[in-house]
Amino acid sequence: MRPVPLVLPLAGLPHRVPGDTDAVVVGGGVAGISAAVVLAERGVRVTMVEAADTLGGRLGAWPHTLPDGTRQIVEHGFHAFFRQYYTWRAILRRADPALGFLRPVVGYPVISRRWPDEDLTGLPAAPPLSLLALFVRSPSLGLRDITGADRSLALELLGYHRERSTPALDAMPAGKFLDRFGITERARSMLFEAFARSFFCDPDALSAAELVAMFHFYFLGNPEGLGFDAPDTDYLSCIWTPLADHLTRHGGRIRAGAAADTVEPADDHRWRVRVAGGAQVTARHLVLALDPAGLRGLAERSPGLRRVGPALAERAAGLRVAPPFAVSRLWLDRDVAPGRATFSAVTGEPTLDSVTCYHRLEEPSRRWAATTGGSVLELHSYACVEPDAAQATARMRDELAALWPETRDAVVRHQLCRYEATAPSFPPGAAGARPTVQTDARGVRVAGDFVELPWCAGLMERSAMSGILAANEVLAEEGAAAEPVHGVPQRGLLAGWTPMTRRRR
Numbered sequence: 001m002r003p004v005p006l007v008l009p010l011a012g013l014p015h016r017v018p019g020d021t022d023a024v025v026v027g028g029g030v031a032g033i034s035a036a037v038v039l040a041e042r043g044v045r046v047t048m049v050e051a052a053d054t055l056g057g058r059l060g061a062w063p064h065t066l067p068d069g070t071r072q073i074v075e076h077g078f079h080a081f082f083r084q085y086y087t088w089r090a091i092l093r094r095a096d097p098a099l100g101f102l103r104p105v106v107g108y109p110v111i112s113r114r115w116p117d118e119d120l121t122g123l124p125a126a127p128p129l130s131l132l133a134l135f136v137r138s139p140s141l142g143l144r145d146i147t148g149a150d151r152s153l154a155l156e157l158l159g160y161h162r163e164r165s166t167p168a169l170d171a172m173p174a175g176k177f178l179d180r181f182g183i184t185e186r187a188r189s190m191l192f193e194a195f196a197r198s199f200f201c202d203p204d205a206l207s208a209a210e211l212v213a214m215f216h217f218y219f220l221g222n223p224e225g226l227g228f229d230a231p232d233t234d235y236l237s238c239i240w241t242p243l244a245d246h247l248t249r250h251g252g253r254i255r256a257g258a259a260a261d262t263v264e265p266a267d268d269h270r271w272r273v274r275v276a277g278g279a280q281v282t283a284r285h286l287v288l289a290l291d292p293a294g295l296r297g298l299a300e301r302s303p304g305l306r307r308v309g310p311a312l313a314e315r316a317a318g319l320r321v322a323p324p325f326a327v328s329r330l331w332l333d334r335d336v337a338p339g340r341a342t343f344s345a346v347t348g349e350p351t352l353d354s355v356t357c358y359h360r361l362e363e364p365s366r367r368w369a370a371t372t373g374g375s376v377l378e379l380h381s382y383a384c385v386e387p388d389a390a391q392a393t394a395r396m397r398d399e400l401a402a403l404w405p406e407t408r409d410a411v412v413r414h415q416l417c418r419y420e421a422t423a424p425s426f427p428p429g430a431a432g433a434r435p436t437v438q439t440d441a442r443g444v445r446v447a448g449d450f451v452e453l454p455w456c457a458g459l460m461e462r463s464a465m466s467g468i469l470a471a472n473e474v475l476a477e478e479g480a481a482a483e484p485v486h487g488v489p490q491r492g493l494l495a496g497w498t499p500m501t502r503r504r505r
Contacts, residue, residue: 002223003086004489006455007472009481016043017478023285024049024273026260026298029057030460031447032289033243034091034467038483040250042475047281048252049273051259054236055244057291058422059460061236066331066414068372072364073234074416077327078343078356078378079460080105081231083224084217086486087457088464095242102229105361107341110194112348113402118190153181160216160492162456169209170431174201177208194347198354199459200322200423202383210426217458221488230343233363255281263288263444264304271443285477287470289447291422292319295435309441318433319450320425326351326381326392327418329358331368333411335375336404351392352399354380374413389419424450437469445470455487 021044025036028050040046048055054062061075081089081102092099110118156169169177174196178188195218196203196211203211219226231238244254258275263286266272271286288295299305299316306313342360346352358376359369365376379396386392393415401408435446437453447466449459457465465485472482 003084003486005484006487006490007468007482007485009484013479013481015481017475017480019043021045021285021474021478022283023047023287023474024271024281024283025287025289026263026273027057027289027291027294027448028052028055028254028256029289029291029448030059030088030091030463031449031451031467031470032057032287033247034087034464035287035289035445035447035471036247036252036467037091037094037243037250038468038471039474040247040252042471042480044285044474044478045283046247046252047283048247048254049258049260049275049281050254050256051294053257055240055254055256056235059235059239061234061240063236064416066368068413070368072368073236074329075235076418077325077380078230078354078358078361080228080343081460082218082222082226082228084222084488085461085464087468088460091243091464091467092239094246095239099229101231101233101238103232105228105230105342108226108228108343108345109341110190110345110347111403112190112346114348115186115190117344150180150182153177156212157215158220158493160212160221160456162213162454162490165212166209166431169212170207171429172208173204173428174206174208174211175204177211178203189347194345194353197347197382198345199426200325200382201425201427202323205323205383205425205427207426207428207430209431213456214458216492217456217461217488221456221490221492223488230361232361260290260298262302262304263298264302265308269443284443285474286444287447287467287474288444289467289470291321291448292424292450293321293422295319295446295448305441305444309439309444312435312439312441312444312446315433315435318430319435320427320430321421322423322425323383323385324419324421325423326379326384326386326389326396328379328389328393328396329416330377330379330397330412331414332375332377332407333413334373334406335359335369336377337406340404346399346403349399349403351381351384351386351395352379352403353382355400355404356380372413375410377407384419389417392419393417424448426450437466437473445473455490457487461487 023044025032025048036046036048058076061073064072064074261274264272266282270282272282274280296316296319299313343356345354356378358365384392434452447470449463451466
């Protein structure tokens, strides 16, 4: 099983656009930088407008000084760079062609108070061997654990096919899908619910179609296996500064700290972006690479956009945001037990969903821990039920102490806590209603991890794919060749043999 070419450039088309082509990209996260980099490389005069002082969105990073005077770069939270992120990795190669800053993360345990750890690493990469190995190795998914499983739903997992699976399963909540699946409580908690919550949603608020699609993308249809990598230093140093430099070397301009206030049609089929403070920039092409609430708010403030793009405005107005997520980074006075994994998913806790040992992950945290004898932990709550960062942090610390008792008496020398609601929601029944890359507003494209794509992809890869597709729309309009896109196989092992398919025959 190999990566599948999803977009290939047509022979005979020029690589670069005419010299007078210009574009504005609103939003400097993964989707925005993916679009901007490709456009600038092809000769488009790109201006990127970003509200924050630094690029990155939910992958962003910024300097922070600890009370002891140590300067650290902190992020919005740990991200796993899975090896099937072909599109995003292609963009990252602009920062480092060898991807030398990425290091394998050894071990991917799911931990619980109730059951022994479930380690998902070391399985064969390609299905069906990966699935068979999971049955052999997993303490949660033996034959006795699946005797009550609904075979038709099991075949839905194995038989993913976007054109069939989405309409068949979208209206069903993922929680109901798991209820009907009929596997044991242990298998459900250790293998499925921890996975579902990593998409910032409670299973009851997530479409079963999305759950099945992501299970296909990350496991059953993935030729790379469940192994993933992570940067060995902070994201600002290894990703955002090099990508910003690459963009500017190709003629792009970056206006950080400039929130887009409105976008309106201008003369000669151009678009005018007004930023806070009154400045403005115009261009023929406009890529809106915002988070869901950002796009919704911008459309609400832009009557001209609503007038010429009513379908886009309607879809933007209907976007829903996932519950808040909380990220708490703790600088402790002592290390955790030597056997603790660098990254652990957590299941069965009301608040805590994962814990990352940053001092075993990246060099700046490693240096601080070596100097002080302490450790740097990051706690995540993906769909947080607590009302604010302080209460979320306190609750996550209590739950961690029950899982890792050595942290109970640790002294927190410093903590940095964030609490925000910027992730997309994929509720039941929402498929087909979200914005697509193409819009009914001439010259306007949309990119982001909430965008309806023609292919199955998840998280950062979905963002990067949407950015490349937005860039390709601009290139096509200007007569230039497309940027190639590769992905995982888009159909499951048994896509032609699901019960629903057989009923139609």
